Amino acid sequence: MDGQTFMIASGYWQSPICTPMKYILVTGGVISGIGKGIIASSIGTILKSCGLRVTAIKIDPYINIDAGTFSPYEHGEVFVLNDGGEVDLDLGNYERFLDINLYKDNNITTGKIYQHVINKERRGDYLGKTVQVVPHITDAIQEWVMNQAKVSVDGNKEDPQICVIELGGTIGDIEGMAFVEAFRQFQFKAKRENFSNIHVSLVPQPSATGEQKTKPTQNSVRALRGLGLSPDLYIDSIDLExxxxxxxxxxxxxxxxxxxxxxxxxxxxxxxxxxxxxxxxxxxxxxxxxxxxxxxxxxxxxxxxxxxxxxxxxxxxxxxxxxxxxxxxxxxxxxxxxxxxxxxxxxxxxxxxxxxxxxxxxxxxxxxxxxxxxxxxxxxxxxxxxxxxxxxxxxxxxxxxxxxxxxxxxxxxxxxxxxxxxxxxxxxxxxxxxxxxxxxxxxxxxxxxxxxxxxxxxxxxxxxxxxxxxxxxxxxxxxxxxxx
The missing domain is CATH 3.40.50.880 (Class I glutamine amidotransferase (GATase) domain)
Structure with missing residues (x-):
């Protein structure tokens, strides 16, 4: 499919040889566990079926270094990768849907990012500077994503063309703020035509009224926009009454x-x-x-x-x-x-x-x-x-x-x-x-x-x-x- 055009979300992306990496960020609203992993896996599968090389990254905004010590009652069973990485079960979805082999660095956690930045600080890489969330933590997130997005995951040693990134948790959680800010900056660094945001949200149907309510999703999108990210893809079937x-x-x-x-x-x-x-x-x-x-x-x-x-x-x-x-x-x-x-x-x-x-x-x-x-x-x-x-x-x-x-x-x-x-x-x-x-x-x-x-x-x-x-x-x- 090199040299041809395909469409995702709100705009057309060109995919000739040696074009910049395309990034799709999947965020969630209202509640966690809403299905972002399946959405991310499915979108990646659709793109791969078009002949494109796809990789995936899962971001978990908890301070744990990895999922090895988690209780399965909270996060589901731990998924083990070829390189021995113990990661979130969503990476298992990515591997199965996309038929690829990921690495432990395809799973980013707050703990990994802070450990990486603290190690650099101890080595003197930031000598003379005050180490802060912005720009040091946010820069580290962006660098990690860009470096890992280039790693071949399908055995043919060719660089991926598209990286699907799932940001765990819910927009508005304090744990994820550094990552949201990192991607607010990243959309300009990658250039807007190479970056797309898909927002997955809950439309509840209270039993008392028997009708769907969109206000929680409206508030979630408003919060996301207030943080500098605007969803490009909306999934909206319209109340025709x-x-x-x-x-x-x-x-x-x-x-x-x-x-x-x-x-x-x-x-x-x-x-x-x-x-x-x-x-x-x-x-x-x-x-x-x-x-x-x-x-x-x-x-x-x-x-x-x-x-x-x-x-x-x-x-x-x-x-x-x-x-x-x-x-x-x-x-x-x-x-x-x-x-x-x-x-x-x-x-x-x-x-x-x-x-x-x-x-x-x-x-x-x-x-x-x-x-x-x-x-x-x-x-x-x-x-x-x-x-x-x-x-x-x-x-x-x-x-x-x-x-x-x-x-x-x-x-x-x-x-x-x-x-x-x-x-x-x-x-x-x-x-x-x-x-x-x-x-x-x-x-x-x-x-x-x-x-x-x-x-x-x-x-x-x-x-x-x-x-x-x-x-x-x-x-x-x-x-x-x-x-x-």
Whole structure:
């Protein structure tokens, strides 16, 4: 991938030969143990899958020199490295996810930094100077990170290109202040285009209210910014109910602002009418503004309803889930199930979807195969008796079940990526083998879809989406499933 461009967080980074090291700092807010290690490992794995050489550093702001004397009740089991280093268990995640071998110096602690600085002071390296947290401790942190980031960790003796750094603890802890200040300075030393900050925070849902509260995260980000670091990456799914509540203008405009800034829109599966009006508005925005869109299960059904209402002038088009007596039942209860019965009445498990168009984007993403097999979980489906009204329009049903009676995939002609699927591709997605519909959304949102499709044209389905053992079914079993 040398010489090509990839994107992380808010900006593009160039990766030609001999470019400066890229640093990604992962911080945490509100509470510790929120999953920074998994986030750091996952991001590193994604970058490595792009052909980049990745290393990782874990910073623990405790005064212990290493984790050798820790109780497993407080920090989990000690992880042992090849060089005998006893380190935090997060380094075990790094090694397993990234398939690399780290060293004890990839684990930085407050104790190690102070011991290093005190040893230098005793040798007279700071002779004549007053040794202080700033600049001596902060300089030592930065030097340690820069030196260790260059150490090869994958056995090929080549320098890493990206260093993922996890800062343990929580922003605002007094123990971590020296490290936060060090990275505040470091972002300018490394140059801002080579430094990115990802902030992982908690959005609690109190049982008393039953709704998520973002105020703790807001305070955490405010504290981080007050210390001189600004997160580049935000992970925000938007509460779509306020989109339709003009009586609350503040929430109304906040929700629309988030929607308008989105590079891609995902409307997932679900049940019930709650939030559907807002979802319909979000789908309309994605369709008319050509924002990459993916609708899953209910998201696909709503995309069909939105198109019917606004492009086919079927203003009464609706789902019997929301309006049982709708005059235009565009989405209906599956005929083999009795309306009103909930238990054991869903279409579940692996089902075959046959592509009906050679120009389908999803067909190409799946490897240009005649059919796919994905897991389902739904009780309602697009009414097959009404799809003929879409035939002369731009919304195409490009995937059906083997009998041609159930609509499985929709795509909008002339749109960068407007896709809806009746199945749930997330059930069979894997970290190193992402589901094609989700991958397509991300590729379209970053402007890389066409280049990926050109590469895909050279690969087969088995190369990209090889079966997992627990997903494998015999032809006889598949036939049985289709009958059911």
């Amino acid at each position: 306020p989109v339709t509540k003009a009586e609350d203008p503040v929430k109304f405009h906040e929700a629309w602002q988030k929607l308008c800034l989105a590079d891609g829109i995902l409307v997932p599966g679900g049940f019930g009418i709650r939030g559907t009006l807002g979802k319909l508005q979000a789908i309309s925005w994605a369709r008319t503004k050509k924002i990459p869109f993916l609708g899953i299960c209910l998201g696909m059904q709503l995309a069909v309803i939105e198109f019917a209402r606004n492009c086919l002038n079927l203003k009464d088009a609706n789902s019997t889930e929301f309006e049982p007596n709708t005059p235009v039942p565009l989405v209906i209860d599956m005929p083999e199930h009795s309306p009103g019965d909930l238990g054991g009445t869903m279409r579940l498990g692996l089902r075959r979807t046959v592509f009906t168009s050679e120009n389908s984007i999803l067909k190409k993403l799946y490897g240009d195969v005649p059919y796919i097999e994905e897991r389902h979980r739904h009780r309602y489906e697009v009414n097959p008796n009404l799809i003929n009204q879409f035939e002369n329009k731009d919304l195409c049903f490009v995937g059906e079940d083997v009998d041609g009676k159930r609509m499985e995939i929709i795509e909008l002609t002339g749109h960068p990526y407007f896709v809806g699927v009746q199945f749930h591709p997330e059930f069979s997605s894997r970290p190193m083998r992402p589901s094609p519909p989700y991958l397509g959304l991300l590729l379209a949102a970053t402007g890389n879809l066409n280049a990926h499709l050109q590469q895909m044209s050279k690969l087969s389905y088995s190369d990209v989406c090889s079966d997992v053992s627990d997903d494998s079914f015999s032809e006889a079993k598949l036939a049985e499933l289709e009958i059911n």
